[in-house]
Amino acid sequence: MCRLLAVITPKDQELSQTLGTSLQSFRSLSQVHCDGWGLAYWDSHNELVCHKRPESALHSANFDEAVNGAHTDAALLHIRKASPQMSNEVANTHPFVSGSVAFAHNGWLYPQQPLEDLAHAVHAPAPMGDTDSELFFDLILAHLRNSEPVAALHAAIDSIRQSQVDYLSLNCMLLTDDSLYAVECWDPAAVERKGDPVDTFALRYLVQDDQALVASSGWDHDQSGWNTLGNGHVLQLHRGDLRSTIHRDLLQDGHQG
Template identity: 40%
Template sequence: MCRLMGVVTRAPLPLTEALSDLAAPFTELSREHRDGWGIAAWPGQGTGLHIVKDTEPAFDTRRWDHTLMGTLTDTALLHLRLASPDLPVVSGNTHPFTVGTLAFAHNGFFTPYDALDELIDADLLAGAAGNTDSERYFLRVLTLLREENPVDALAHAAAEIRARTSFASLNCLLLTEQALYAYSDEDPDSEVSRRRGPDFFQLRYRVDEDRVVVASSGVPQPDGDWHVLPYRRVLEIHRSSLRVSVHRVAHALVKQI
């Protein structure tokens, strides 16, 4: 179980400024979620996706602070990892996972981790960097993106996981060149959800005049300022306009499996 945060700003800013008062409490979460971290960010129009990952706890490495201070961006995805049992803390298992102009991070787990392998295009599966369920989730989304838009692909992949696995949460963030997407989903009867409580896997988002933030629980999210992203919905935040949409995707989208 991990922690997620995404931010989109009207103009490029250092991440410390874009996150403002959320940077310190999010970093503090790495005292528990200490199995590595990653940041994917768009430095600006016309430049490539910037990726920094580390297997050290964020609170205990200067590289995390330097990355927050030194990354000038209008759109970023941040991930703090708490590794599932038996999954090693190595770079290949560290989020975000990236291919080309896309980055993906997941909060939760499902088992068996290879339940989607037959649904993933062979070229994508052959390029897997690690052995996590989360990367398989991303690879299935990538497969679907060859025919579907990001909103449908996220909801479609999640529905397939629900049908094939036992899972705790399918919360995720997907970063593209055009937008940041968030998907929210959990099994409230999972052992983790019962132990952690009903709010642990909730994703919330905040819309300000010049910034939109989406985050896992654990950072300050006072009522009135933050909105809960309902389960099985996709939040879409456009980079160019900061336009925010919450999509409800029909279950009929999912093919027979």
């Protein structure tokens, strides 16, 4: 699977300084999650920038250059461990970007054909690569045409849960020009069958005066005060003022946010 990390600050600043030692702790996960890395962020001109490579971040000069060059108030990082039978190439590397939206996923959806059918039914954009994750993003994009992000996330997830698509995890992060949305949504039975630790797909978040962080498990968090989001919930972190909103009960049919 993959690992996720995002940060929001009140104003633009150097990303490497914002994350501090947390960046190295997160990066060290690339020893296992070694199939790619990606970074999406809003720059000082309020343009959405994305850098990604199908390589391990652990000793990547490209990763260093991308992170050290990022001056931002909102960033999303992803390190990839490819799902079975998924190729390791740029088109399959997260985050995926469309217009003013960036997306990264941690999980596995299968089989792929019914997922493609779902995307086709709502006239979703055509994917550039061949991953289940990008199809999930395209499904969300289709619902974003007529819905705000929380409702679009729920509509996409609800359609998956009511289809013939099985999933291990739908954990994802969506970065827009207004907010960061972090989704924790995983199947406990599937995680148990796979033999993963129960906290594999737990998302944790920390909101302070000078920054808000949300991250996957598996690495040492420097600060105390981290909270667990909870399965079926969406965390919204607002750009600018760092307001946090938790949208609960995502797994209940008919949820409106």
